[in-house]
Amino acid sequence: xxxxxxxxxxxxxxxxxxxxxxxxxxxxxxxxxxxxxxxxxxxxxxxxxxxxxxxxxxxxxxxxxxxxxxxxxxxxxxxxxxxxxxxxxxxxxxxxxxxxxxxxxxxxxxxxxxxxxxxxxxxxxxxxxxxxxxxxxxxxxxx
Amino acid sequence: xxxxxxxxxxxxxxxxxxxxxxxxxxxxxxxxxxxxxxxxxxxxxxxxxxxxxxxxxxxxxxxxxxxxxxxxxxxxxxxx
Numbered sequence: 001x002x003x004x005x006x007x008x009x010x011x012x013x014x015x016x017x018x019x020x021x022x023x024x025x026x027x028x029x030x031x032x033x034x035x036x037x038x039x040x041x042x043x044x045x046x047x048x049x050x051x052x053x054x055x056x057x058x059x060x061x062x063x064x065x066x067x068x069x070x071x072x073x074x075x076x077x078x079x080x081x082x083x084x085x086x087x088x089x090x091x092x093x094x095x096x097x098x099x100x101x102x103x104x105x106x107x108x109x110x111x112x113x114x115x116x117x118x119x120x121x122x123x124x125x126x127x128x129x130x131x132x133x134x135x136x137x138x139x140x141x142x143x
Numbered sequence: 144x145x146x147x148x149x150x151x152x153x154x155x156x157x158x159x160x161x162x163x164x165x166x167x168x169x170x171x172x173x174x175x176x177x178x179x180x181x182x183x184x185x186x187x188x189x190x191x192x193x194x195x196x197x198x199x200x201x202x203x204x205x206x207x208x209x210x211x212x213x214x215x216x217x218x219x220x221x222x223x
Contacts (some may be wrong), residue, residue, distance in 0.1 A: 055155055125222075
Protein backbone atom coordinates (compact mmCIF):
# COMPACT_ATOMS: atom_id res chain seq x y z
CA UNK A 1 0.00 0.00 0.00
CA UNK A 2 3.12 2.18 -0.05
CA UNK A 3 2.25 4.50 2.81
CA UNK A 4 3.61 8.06 2.97
CA UNK A 5 3.40 10.11 6.17
CA UNK A 6 4.49 13.69 6.87
CA UNK A 7 4.63 14.39 10.60
CA UNK A 8 4.78 17.81 12.21
CA UNK A 9 5.56 16.44 15.67
CA UNK A 10 8.26 14.04 16.94
CA UNK A 11 7.68 10.36 16.14
CA UNK A 12 9.23 7.09 17.30
CA UNK A 13 10.34 5.28 14.13
CA UNK A 14 10.72 1.84 15.67
CA UNK A 15 7.28 1.99 17.28
CA UNK A 16 5.78 3.21 13.99
CA UNK A 17 7.49 0.37 12.15
CA UNK A 18 6.18 -2.20 14.60
CA UNK A 19 2.64 -0.82 14.47
CA UNK A 20 2.68 -0.76 10.68
CA UNK A 21 4.04 -4.26 10.30
CA UNK A 22 1.56 -5.72 12.79
CA UNK A 23 -1.38 -4.35 10.80
CA UNK A 24 0.09 -5.16 7.38
CA UNK A 25 -1.64 -7.60 5.08
CA UNK A 26 1.65 -9.22 4.05
CA UNK A 27 2.32 -10.90 7.40
CA UNK A 28 3.87 -14.32 6.86
CA UNK A 29 4.79 -13.51 3.25
CA UNK A 30 7.91 -11.39 3.68
CA UNK A 31 11.35 -12.73 4.46
CA UNK A 32 13.21 -9.43 4.52
CA UNK A 33 12.70 -5.96 5.94
CA UNK A 34 15.20 -3.23 5.19
CA UNK A 35 14.95 -0.16 7.44
CA UNK A 36 16.67 3.20 7.29
CA UNK A 37 16.31 5.83 10.00
CA UNK A 38 17.85 9.27 9.57
CA UNK A 39 18.29 11.43 12.68
CA UNK A 40 19.31 15.00 13.38
CA UNK A 41 22.97 15.55 14.24
CA UNK A 42 24.14 18.11 16.79
CA UNK A 43 26.84 19.32 14.39
CA UNK A 44 27.09 20.24 10.71
CA UNK A 45 29.89 21.80 8.67
CA UNK A 46 31.99 22.26 11.80
CA UNK A 47 29.32 24.07 13.84
CA UNK A 48 27.12 23.06 16.75
CA UNK A 49 23.48 22.98 15.65
CA UNK A 50 20.92 23.65 18.38
CA UNK A 51 17.71 23.21 16.41
CA UNK A 52 16.44 22.80 12.88
CA UNK A 53 13.33 23.84 11.01
CA UNK A 54 12.21 21.50 8.26
CA UNK A 55 9.99 23.03 5.60
CA UNK A 56 8.16 21.24 2.79
CA UNK A 57 5.85 21.92 -0.14
CA UNK A 58 2.51 20.42 0.94
CA UNK A 59 1.10 18.41 -1.94
CA UNK A 60 4.24 18.19 -4.04
CA UNK A 61 6.22 16.50 -1.29
CA UNK A 62 3.62 13.76 -0.90
CA UNK A 63 3.32 13.46 -4.69
CA UNK A 64 7.05 12.86 -5.11
CA UNK A 65 7.28 10.44 -2.20
CA UNK A 66 4.43 8.51 -3.79
CA UNK A 67 6.13 8.68 -7.17
CA UNK A 68 9.45 7.30 -5.92
CA UNK A 69 7.60 4.58 -3.97
CA UNK A 70 5.87 3.51 -7.19
CA UNK A 71 9.19 3.58 -9.05
CA UNK A 72 10.79 1.34 -6.42
CA UNK A 73 7.86 -1.08 -6.62
CA UNK A 74 8.23 -1.28 -10.39
CA UNK A 75 12.01 -1.76 -10.30
CA UNK A 76 12.18 -4.40 -7.57
CA UNK A 77 10.03 -7.27 -6.43
CA UNK A 78 8.89 -5.79 -3.12
CA UNK A 79 5.72 -6.26 -1.08
CA UNK A 80 5.40 -2.86 0.51
CA UNK A 81 7.17 0.32 1.54
CA UNK A 82 6.71 2.93 4.21
CA UNK A 83 8.11 6.46 4.28
CA UNK A 84 7.67 8.73 7.31
CA UNK A 85 9.27 12.20 7.27
CA UNK A 86 9.30 14.98 9.84
CA UNK A 87 8.60 18.65 9.19
CA UNK A 88 8.61 21.56 11.62
CA UNK A 89 11.00 22.33 14.45
CA UNK A 90 13.31 19.58 15.60
CA UNK A 91 16.28 19.06 17.87
CA UNK A 92 19.43 16.92 17.88
CA UNK A 93 18.73 13.20 18.11
CA UNK A 94 15.18 13.60 16.78
CA UNK A 95 14.38 11.13 14.00
CA UNK A 96 13.93 12.91 10.64
CA UNK A 97 13.05 10.08 8.30
CA UNK A 98 12.04 6.43 8.34
CA UNK A 99 12.15 4.30 5.20
CA UNK A 100 11.19 0.63 5.33
CA UNK A 101 10.80 -1.93 2.56
CA UNK A 102 9.46 -5.47 2.79
CA UNK A 103 10.26 -8.22 0.29
CA UNK A 104 10.58 -11.97 0.03
CA UNK A 105 14.39 -11.88 -0.15
CA UNK A 106 16.99 -9.41 1.08
CA UNK A 107 18.39 -8.03 -2.17
CA UNK A 108 15.20 -6.32 -3.27
CA UNK A 109 14.60 -4.81 0.18
CA UNK A 110 18.18 -3.50 0.45
CA UNK A 111 18.21 -2.05 -3.07
CA UNK A 112 14.75 -0.53 -2.95
CA UNK A 113 15.29 1.13 0.44
CA UNK A 114 18.56 2.64 -0.79
CA UNK A 115 16.78 3.88 -3.90
CA UNK A 116 13.96 5.46 -1.87
CA UNK A 117 16.41 7.33 0.36
CA UNK A 118 18.60 8.58 -2.48
CA UNK A 119 15.61 9.71 -4.55
CA UNK A 120 13.97 11.32 -1.51
CA UNK A 121 17.12 13.32 -0.86
CA UNK A 122 17.46 14.51 -4.43
CA UNK A 123 13.81 15.02 -5.47
CA UNK A 124 11.39 15.41 -2.54
CA UNK A 125 10.85 19.11 -1.74
CA UNK A 126 12.06 19.51 1.83
CA UNK A 127 14.41 22.22 3.11
CA UNK A 128 16.40 22.46 6.33
CA UNK A 129 17.16 25.65 8.22
CA UNK A 130 19.64 25.27 11.06
CA UNK A 131 19.78 27.32 14.25
CA UNK A 132 23.32 27.84 15.53
CA UNK A 133 24.08 29.65 18.81
CA UNK A 134 24.33 33.02 17.07
CA UNK A 135 22.43 32.74 13.77
CA UNK A 136 20.23 30.67 11.48
CA UNK A 137 21.23 29.34 8.07
CA UNK A 138 19.63 27.33 5.28
CA UNK A 139 21.37 24.09 4.39
CA UNK A 140 22.28 24.80 0.77
CA UNK A 141 22.67 21.27 -0.54
CA UNK A 142 22.45 17.65 0.45
CA UNK A 143 25.62 15.64 0.87
CA UNK B 144 -15.13 32.08 -15.19
CA UNK B 145 -12.06 32.40 -13.01
CA UNK B 146 -9.64 35.27 -13.31
CA UNK B 147 -6.85 34.69 -15.79
CA UNK B 148 -4.09 34.45 -13.21
CA UNK B 149 -1.18 32.16 -12.47
CA UNK B 150 -0.42 31.34 -8.82
CA UNK B 151 3.20 31.60 -7.76
CA UNK B 152 4.83 30.09 -4.69
CA UNK B 153 8.31 30.55 -3.26
CA UNK B 154 9.89 28.29 -0.68
CA UNK B 155 12.73 28.28 1.85
CA UNK B 156 15.72 30.57 1.23
CA UNK B 157 14.25 31.72 -2.07
CA UNK B 158 11.09 32.91 -0.29
CA UNK B 159 13.27 35.02 1.98
CA UNK B 160 15.31 36.41 -0.93
CA UNK B 161 12.22 37.28 -2.95
CA UNK B 162 10.43 38.60 0.14
CA UNK B 163 7.13 36.86 -0.50
CA UNK B 164 5.70 33.37 -0.08
CA UNK B 165 2.94 33.64 -2.69
CA UNK B 166 1.95 35.87 -5.56
CA UNK B 167 -0.49 35.97 -8.42
CA UNK B 168 0.46 37.18 -11.86
CA UNK B 169 -1.80 37.99 -14.78
CA UNK B 170 -1.71 35.43 -17.56
CA UNK B 171 -1.45 38.18 -20.13
CA UNK B 172 2.10 38.34 -21.49
CA UNK B 173 3.23 35.37 -19.40
CA UNK B 174 3.68 32.16 -21.37
CA UNK B 175 6.64 30.45 -19.69
CA UNK B 176 7.88 29.69 -16.19
CA UNK B 177 10.69 32.22 -16.61
CA UNK B 178 8.21 34.93 -17.59
CA UNK B 179 6.12 34.07 -14.53
CA UNK B 180 9.24 34.51 -12.37
CA UNK B 181 10.03 37.85 -14.00
CA UNK B 182 6.50 39.09 -13.51
CA UNK B 183 6.24 37.94 -9.87
CA UNK B 184 9.68 39.21 -8.83
CA UNK B 185 9.78 42.35 -10.98
CA UNK B 186 12.69 40.98 -12.98
CA UNK B 187 14.87 39.92 -10.10
CA UNK B 188 17.70 37.74 -11.39
CA UNK B 189 17.00 34.08 -10.72
CA UNK B 190 19.64 32.25 -8.65
CA UNK B 191 21.43 29.70 -10.82
CA UNK B 192 20.42 26.63 -8.83
CA UNK B 193 16.70 27.47 -8.62
CA UNK B 194 14.32 24.53 -9.07
CA UNK B 195 10.91 25.02 -10.67
CA UNK B 196 7.63 23.14 -10.69
CA UNK B 197 4.34 23.58 -12.51
CA UNK B 198 1.36 21.96 -10.82
CA UNK B 199 3.78 20.09 -8.55
CA UNK B 200 5.93 18.52 -11.27
CA UNK B 201 9.52 19.57 -11.95
CA UNK B 202 9.97 21.56 -15.16
CA UNK B 203 12.57 23.88 -16.65
CA UNK B 204 12.35 27.64 -17.13
CA UNK B 205 11.09 27.42 -20.70
CA UNK B 206 8.08 25.27 -19.76
CA UNK B 207 4.71 26.70 -20.78
CA UNK B 208 2.29 28.08 -18.21
CA UNK B 209 -1.37 29.03 -18.43
CA UNK B 210 -4.08 30.56 -16.26
CA UNK B 211 -4.90 28.40 -13.26
CA UNK B 212 -1.44 26.86 -13.05
CA UNK B 213 0.50 26.80 -9.80
CA UNK B 214 4.15 27.65 -10.41
CA UNK B 215 6.68 27.11 -7.62
CA UNK B 216 10.29 28.23 -7.25
CA UNK B 217 12.64 26.84 -4.65
CA UNK B 218 16.30 26.12 -3.85
CA UNK B 219 17.93 22.67 -4.03
CA UNK B 220 16.10 20.26 -1.76
CA UNK B 221 17.71 19.13 1.50
CA UNK B 222 15.41 16.55 3.05
CA UNK B 223 16.17 13.18 4.58
